[in-house]
Amino acid sequence: MQISQNIDLTDDSSCTVYYEELPGWLRAVWLGYVDVAEAYAGAGHLLEVEQQFRCPYLLNDNSGLRGPWFDSMDWLSQVWLPRAMALGLRYVAHVPQPGGLAGEMAAVHYAPLPEGLEIQVFDNITHAEQWLREMQAAQPE
Secondary structure, three states, rough: EEEEEEEOOOOOOOOEEEEEEEEEEEEEEEEEEHHHHHHHHHHHHHHHHHHHHHHEEEEEEEEOOOOOOOOOOHHHHHHHHHHHHHOOOOOEEEEEEOHHHHHHHHHHHHHHOOOEEEEOOOHHHHHHHHHHHHHOOOOOO
């Protein structure tokens, strides 16, 4: 179920957020050239959605991005992730834009992430979805 879509009318870049009841996770799909202001706005809106759904699982899909992505790991680890965790987020499967896998993996590895949060970086959506399913299956009933 699509929850929201923010589109930049100047270049058609967008962030669309879905709640997928089955399998039970949020999916953020970023497309086009997303500038810094759009990235912060999209991340802020994603917090609003997390507040509504209190979902521990997020698939963050950047595979449709083009151009440079803003250097956000410090802000994410110090500001956004703690807020998202306070709302219930625990597992993030992240798919970077093409060619960005190594850099994203290094950024996540060296970032001071909040305790109790797991972030994994994947080269494709299928592997990201599989990992989220595994995390769900590992949770006690």
